[in-house]
Amino acid sequence: MAAQGRTMGVLDRLLRNGPDGSTIFAGGLLIFLAVIVGAPAAMVALMSLRTGFPGEGGPLTLINFIRVYTDLSTYNVLLNTLLFATGTVVVALIFTVPLVWLLMRTDLPFKRTIYVLLTLGILIPVFLRTIAWILLLSPRIGLVNQWASQIFGLDHPLVSLYNLPGMAFIQGVSFVPGAFFMLAAAYRTMDPALEEAAYTAGVSKLRTFFWINIPITLPAIAAVMVYLFMTAIAVFEVPAIIGLPARILVLSSLIYTSTNPPTGLPEYGVAGAYGGVMLLAGLVLAYFYVRLVRQGKKYTVITGRGYRPREIALGRWKWPAMAFVMLYLSMEVFIPFLVLLWTSLLPYLQLPSAAALSSISLKNYRTIPDYTGALPFINTAILMVAVPFCAMLLSVLVSWVVIRSQVSFRGILDTVAFLPHAMPSILLAVGLGYLGLAYRNIFPFYGTIVIIIIAHTINWIAYGTRTTNSVMIQVHRELEEAGKVAGVSTPRVFLRIVLPLVAAGVFNSGIWISMLSYREVTMALTLYSRKNTVISTVVWQFWGSGWVPEVSALGVILVIFAVIVVGALRIGFSRVGEVGSSV
Amino acid sequence: MIRIKGLHKFYRTRHGLVEALRGIDLEVEEREFFVLLGASGCGKTTTLRCVAGLEKPDAGEIEISGKVVSSPGKGLNIPTEKRDIGMVFQSYAIWPHMSVFQNVAFPLIKGRKQVPKHLVSEKVSRALSLVKLDGLEERPATDLSGGQQQRVAMARAVVTEPKILLMDEPLSNLDARLREEMRLELKKITRSVGVTTLYVTHDQAEALSLGDRVCVMHEGEIVQIGTPQDVYARPANLFAAQFVGEMNFIRGKVTGPGQVDSPLGRLRCPVPPACQTGSEVTLAIRPEHLILLHHPSQGSEALEGKIASKNYLGDTSLFEVEVNGTALSVKLPGDSDFAVGQQIVVVVAPDRWRVYL
Numbered sequence: 021m022a023a024q025g026r027t028m029g030v031l032d033r034l035l036r037n038g039p040d041g042s043t044i045f046a047g048g049l050l051i052f053l054a055v056i057v058g059a060p061a062a063m064v065a066l067m068s069l070r071t072g073f074p075g076e077g078g079p080l081t082l083i084n085f086i087r088v089y090t091d092l093s094t095y096n097v098l099l100n101t102l103l104f105a106t107g108t109v110v111v112a113l114i115f116t117v118p119l120v121w122l123l124m125r126t127d128l129p130f131k132r133t134i135y136v137l138l139t140l141g142i143l144i145p146v147f148l149r150t151i152a153w154i155l156l157l158s159p160r161i162g163l164v165n166q167w168a169s170q171i172f173g174l175d176h177p178l179v180s181l182y183n184l185p186g187m188a189f190i191q192g193v194s195f196v197p198g199a200f201f202m203l204a205a206a207y208r209t210m211d212p213a214l215e216e217a218a219y220t221a222g223v224s225k226l227r228t229f230f231w232i233n234i235p236i237t238l239p240a241i242a243a244v245m246v247y248l249f250m251t252a253i254a255v256f257e258v259p260a261i262i263g264l265p266a267r268i269l270v271l272s273s274l275i276y277t278s279t280n281p282p283t284g285l286p287e288y289g290v291a292g293a294y295g296g297v298m299l300l301a302g303l304v305l306a307y308f309y310v311r312l313v314r315q316g317k318k319y320t321v322i323t324g325r326g327y328r329p330r331e332i333a334l335g336r337w338k339w340p341a342m343a344f345v346m347l348y349l350s351m352e353v354f355i356p357f358l359v360l361l362w363t364s365l366l367p368y369l370q371l372p373s374a375a376a377l378s379s380i381s382l383k384n385y386r387t388i389p390d391y392t393g394a395l396p397f398i399n400t401a402i403l404m405v406a407v408p409f410c411a412m413l414l415s416v417l418v419s420w421v422v423i424r425s426q427v428s429f430r431g432i433l434d435t436v437a438f439l440p441h442a443m444p445s446i447l448l449a450v451g452l453g454y455l456g457l458a459y460r461n462i463f464p465f466y467g468t469i470v471i472i473i474i475a476h477t478i479n480w481i482a483y484g485t486r487t488t489n490s491v492m493i494q495v496h497r498e499l500e501e502a503g504k505v506a507g508v509s510t511p512r513v514f515l516r517i518v519l520p521l522v523a524a525g526v527f528n529s530g531i532w533i534s535m536l537s538y539r540e541v542t543m544a545l546t547l548y549s550r551k552n553t554v555i556s557t558v559v560w561q562f563w564g565s566g567w568v569p570e571v572s573a574l575g576v577i578l579v580i581f582a583v584i585v586v587g588a589l590r591i592g593f594s595r596v597g598e599v600g601s602s603v
Numbered sequence: 604m605i606r607i608k609g610l611h612k613f614y615r616t617r618h619g620l621v622e623a624l625r626g627i628d629l630e631v632e633e634r635e636f637f638v639l640l641g642a643s644g645c646g647k648t649t650t651l652r653c654v655a656g657l658e659k660p661d662a663g664e665i666e667i668s669g670k671v672v673s674s675p676g677k678g679l680n681i682p683t684e685k686r687d688i689g690m691v692f693q694s695y696a697i698w699p700h701m702s703v704f705q706n707v708a709f710p711l712i713k714g715r716k717q718v719p720k721h722l723v724s725e726k727v728s729r730a731l732s733l734v735k736l737d738g739l740e741e742r743p744a745t746d747l748s749g750g751q752q753q754r755v756a757m758a759r760a761v762v763t764e765p766k767i768l769l770m771d772e773p774l775s776n777l778d779a780r781l782r783e784e785m786r787l788e789l790k791k792i793t794r795s796v797g798v799t800t801l802y803v804t805h806d807q808a809e810a811l812s813l814g815d816r817v818c819v820m821h822e823g824e825i826v827q828i829g830t831p832q833d834v835y836a837r838p839a840n841l842f843a844a845q846f847v848g849e850m851n852f853i854r855g856k857v858t859g860p861g862q863v864d865s866p867l868g869r870l871r872c873p874v875p876p877a878c879q880t881g882s883e884v885t886l887a888i889r890p891e892h893l894i895l896l897h898h899p900s901q902g903s904e905a906l907e908g909k910i911a912s913k914n915y916l917g918d919t920s921l922f923e924v925e926v927n928g929t930a931l932s933v934k935l936p937g938d939s940d941f942a943v944g945q946q947i948v949v950v951v952a953p954d955r956w957r958v959y960l
């Protein structure tokens with residue numbers, strides 16, 4: 021009797037005090053998150069309704085929208101954006117779908133190496149790859165065209181990258197690793213017995229592929245398509261590096277040039293009016309994405325059976341398949357790297373020749389510090405530590421509330437944490453920049469490294485919470501409850517029981533965010549000042565000034581550092597490749 | 604008919620080779636219900652998947668209905684889709700993007716034995732009514748209960764009227780009551796279709812009640828093949844005795860023809876000719892073959908002991924009896940009136956003992 025009374029008392033206390041504490045905490049977290057995620061979007065909305073400089077105030081007006089949407093060239097830009105995004109998705113899928121099938125279901129050789137190279141592909145910044153391809157295919161200076169005019173005496177360039185297909189090609193190739201890991205994850209949860217059931221019913225392999233595999237993975241493929249489309253509408257690097265010189269404007273490059281014009285005054289109002297469409301498109305696509313993912317989940321059955329299906333023997337198709345993979349990896353990793361390496365060793369861009377070989381030197385590497393100083397390196401290091409720390413700390417706290425607590429609004433918290441997925445990073449940066457300019461006294465970070473840290477943290481909180489959610493689900497709730505029943509307070513249970521159990525997973529995605537932050541340029545550039553330069557913005561400026569060999573040298577260093585990190589991760593964690601999903 | 608000769612299978616894993624099958628020989632007769640029984644990891648699934656052609660054996664030969672389908676020695680391996688089989692998977696593997704009707708019709712439309720269009724719906728309805736799913740044709744596969752999915756999987760496996768039906772623990776994902784119900788139905792369905800069935804389970808009760816013959820496997824080898832009665836009454840070796848049903852085991856030493864010394868005393872029992880005088884043996888006896896009496900009766904061999912514990916289960920009672928410091932488990936009808944602490948006498952018919960080296 022007495023024991024029972026005591027138990028009831030403990031239960032009672034838990035019921036009365038426990039939820040209260042967590043509710044207050046969760047409420048605070050929700051408000052904080054809503055503010056940091058909502059503020060940039062609110063600023064974009066605000067700037068679209070104002071004219072003049074940030075902070076000038078003035079009445080709200082629709083004049084920006086009227087100006088922008090009565091201008092016919094706007095529709096040209098929207099069309100370009102659509103074409104570019106569509107082309108990008110097509111290029112990405114053409115490579116991704118066969119790659120997923122080859123790596124997940126067949127006996128293709130060298131799978132592990134291919135995984136590593138795909139992971140590396142994500143870490144090579146898109147702008148570096150773009151630059152390398154320009155060095156190869158630019159109509160004037162490109163190596164291929166130089167070579168063509170030497171051999172065939174052509175007076176016009178053989179190929180050019182400065183057009184929409186060229187842009188879509190480079191961007192599409194860059195999307196493949198991310199799309200690969202997303203689709204591979206979906207494929208992995210598919211019960212292989214579904215295929216085997218078709219074989220035992222006497223259905224041939226080809227028919228099974230078309231009538232079973234494709235329909236079952238369709239929701240996943242559609243989800244990846246929507247995700248890529250959503251991202252392609254907002255990407256900035258390729259449209260800036262190829263599109264701007266070719267005068268092919270898309271939304272993102274237009275927003276950038278409105279706020280950072282080469283001449284004249286920045287027009288935040290116009291940027292806001294363009295940003296509005298982009299934001300809306302992002303939200304609508306994110307909604308469809310979530311729905312498709314949910315439908316895809318209905319199709320997956322996780323079975324207790326841990327076996328891998330027998331791999332389909334490629335037989336004499338092995339080498340053609342390998343050639344396909346090599347073709348892709350060459351475009352993604354090998355060719356860009358070799359072009360950068362070659363250029364970085366020469367005084368100027370030239371074709372391989374005896375003269376070129378004799379002028380090879382490391383001079384470009386040695387002179388880099390003279391141009392940059394130490395600041396970009398220090399700032400980059402700060403980013404690589406601070407961004408994963410902030411993002412993962414927030415993610416763990418959010419996931420703990422979402423997955424573990426009984427708080428009634430935990431679903432809302434999860435949605436808010438997911439929203440940055442729909443927020444194009446260029447808008448996020450423009451919004452934060454506006455906030456820093458217009459409200460200097462309450463947000464005194466404009467032009468500092470802190471504002472970049474904030475931008476990056478918001479941007480990757482969606483990715484961070486997705487991974488911490490899945491890590492947290494795997495920790496059995498009763499482990500935590502056992503702690504509580506033993507009389508340990510909720511914060512202590514979190515610190516002593518939950519955190520150690522999720523540490524490895526959190527650390528893993530923290531490293532990944534660190535690397536993404538390291539290679540990020542769009543936000544860093546939009547929020548650029550002399551005080552907060554990072555390595556990626558330095559490369560960008562070198563390129564803008566036409567310092568081709570120096571760009572290449574710095575690019576090679578960037579890539580080699582990424583290789584070292586990936587290599588170390590491969591040794592430390594065998595499953596790092598999977599971290600790349602939903603990048 | 605299925606004939607398997609000298610089947611070997613290795614898996615290449617990160618930690619080296621795993622020998623999953625170490626020479627399997629068996630023959631399943633026409634229309635027979637043949638059960639593979641064994642502990643987890645003994646190679647049952649591997650055997651089944653080799654027959655289905657989902658795994659490629661490393662040595663040996665598999666014959667289905669008189670036709671060799673796998674023979675690594677001759678470099679022969681007929682792909683799964685060309686073998687005349689039906690298969691029910693442990694996870695059911697119901698295609699989630701199709702309705703019940705489409706699932707069952709798919710083998711008829713796209714499979715090896717395509718039938719004219721007008722026959723499809725007739726055959727599908729017949730298969731569905733066989734598994735008592737009439738009226739659920741249009742239900743999406745994602746909206747089915749576990750038991751219904753199981754039935755759809757059955758219907759889909761038999762709709763093409765294959766010669767061979769393969770089943771890998773088809774009942775293990777169902778709850779206990781449903782499992783017993785489906786067990787009876789399964790037997791009825793395979794009977795009425797008249798198909799040769801190879802069935803995998805690790806549940807010995809399932810094996811005994813379903814099988815025409817049962818094959819006990821252990822670590823990639825066959826331990827015993829026989830009728831359920833055979834396997835239960837005369838386990839071929841110590842492993843089979845341990846695995847099929849409950850048994851009491853007592854160490855002993857052969858002291859003469861048909862005579863073993865044990866902690867229980869000197870016992871008369873059928874000592875196999877292979878056991879010579881002086882060899883160490885293990886005696887085994889089923890709990891239901893031990894009889895308890897209040898007082899010694901004349902003529903029978905009796906052991907004196909004491910009731911150590913009683914476990915009442917309704918239909919039966921399980922007693923733990925202590926005889927000369929050795930615990931014996933005894934199974935009696937539920938209403939037996941022995942009480943804990945009581946002195947009793949245990950009576951054994953000598954031919955109930957099993958003796959293993």
Ligand SMILES: Nc1ncnc2c1ncn2[C@@H]1O[C@H](COP(=O)(O)OP(=O)(O)OP(=O)(O)O)[C@@H](O)[C@H]1O
Pocket residue numbers: 327328614615616621622623641642643644645646647648649650805
């Ligand atoms: N794809 C595989 N790769 C490596 N080893 C495997 C694979 N499949 C099975 N094995 C190993 O082969 C042995 C036999 O496995 P099998 O699946 O046939 O066992 P089982 O008798 O069906 O067991 P269970 O009752 O658990 O299903 C086991 O040791 C298992 O670990």
Ligand SMILES: [Mg+2]
Pocket residue numbers: 647648649771
């Ligand atoms: Mg098995």
